[in-house]
Amino acid sequence: MKTKTKDSFPLIITKGSASVKIYRMTNRGKVMFTLSFIGASGRVRENFMDLEEARREANTRAAMLAQGDLEALKLTGRERQVFVAAAEALRPTGISLDIAAREFAAAFEILGHDAIIEAARYYKRHVESALPDMTVGEAVATFTEAKTAEGMSALYLKDIRLILGRLAHACQCNLKALTADDLRGYMAGVKVGPVAKNNHRRLIVALFNFAKAQGWLNKGEATAADALGTVKVKEEEVEIYTPGEVAALVSAADADFLPWLLLIGFGGLRREELAMGLRWEDVNFERRCIIVPAAIAKTGKKRKIDLPDNLAAWLAPYRGSTGAIFDIDPRKRMAKISAASGVKWKRNALRHSFGSYRMEATRNAGQVALEMGNSPAVVMAHYHEIVHATDAKAYWSISPAAAGKVISLPAIAA
DSSP: OOOOOOOOSSEEEEETTEEEEEEEEEETTEEEEEEEEEETTEEEEEEESOHHHHHHHHHHHHHHHHTTOSGGGTOOHHHHHHHHHHHHHHGGGTOOHHHHHHHHHHHHHHHSSSOHHHHHHHIIIIISSSSOOOBHHHHHHHHHHHHHHTTOOHHHHHHIIIIIHHHHHHOOSBGGGOOHHHHHHHHHTOOSOHHHHHHHHHHHHHHHHHHHHHTSSOTTSOOGGGGOOOOOOOOOOOOOOOHHHHHHHHHHOOTTTHHHHHHHHTTOOOHHHHHTTOBGGGEETTTTEEEEOTTTSTTSSOEEEEOOHHHHHHHGGGTTOOSBSOOSOHHHHHHHHHHHHTOOOOTTHHHHHHHHHHHHHHOOHHHHHHHHTSOHHHHHHHHTTOSOHHHHHHHTTOOHHHHTOSSSOOOOOO
């Protein structure tokens, strides 16, 4: 039956922000009413012969659209129930289902997994906490100032500027917002060898521990950097120097480079520990020992190294010196001393020489392990019965007098 009406077309049926229009159309002399609205897949048009029926359907469609229930317009059965339930769950937030779905998909892509709730909890705990806002760049700058004030070596400060400066450039955000996954992703993009990558990790951990001590991160919790694992370095065959080669190296060394050779070759220190700022104040000449502070030790634990007689004699002219023991880049010096002495430079061979000759001299894996900052198992695996007793005796007899360097060891000024 043809409906008579004086309504002005198009009629607009609204529910909230949603609207459905009703158009009056004529087709082959017959009047029909067309509903028009934007559905889930674009514009939708539906025809009705009766205006009241068109009105009822327009009201239904508008109400569904207002609820963000676009897909429910074409779903039936179980799918429709799920869709409506999802829309109902979002109702308190005021967020429509399509926006929620897009944001979830974006979060999934960023995280690489669906642990959205865990990420939200982390954000709430760390980012929206009472912790102060401190960008990575600001944290690095303050950390650098603190280490400069502590008198750390120029070499260590250079590593801070290069390594942590790179981190600050890559992560221009709040320090407290960085997650372990963020740092793992960053480290994966650092294209350096395993030893250098471990140096990056060590400085990043030091930065985050400093931040925790400053109250920029929660003191009672592990930091994101703590989750970074060390990179396994491929074990190489232990190379050592003969006593004659070590004597040649120390004889060819300049006075400012000599302590670096001595403390590694006769003290077993790591190159990184010297670079990070071992100080003359850490050498106790009265007690005949070196105390490696926890802050620069690779293991993070303070350790004591007893001074062998020859090392005590070598270091005697430096007694009374203060500040960083070694404050220059050793790489060029290595090449220079190698050329001057005729001894091929072998990576980490000085420390391996200490371990091998010290083990033979003391026959005590526990003592050598404590001095080197290793485990007794590592010492036994790498340094046990490597050298002959006569060679060990010759090694520990290398002294300033034997090397002819009694006079050329001026104390370094404070």
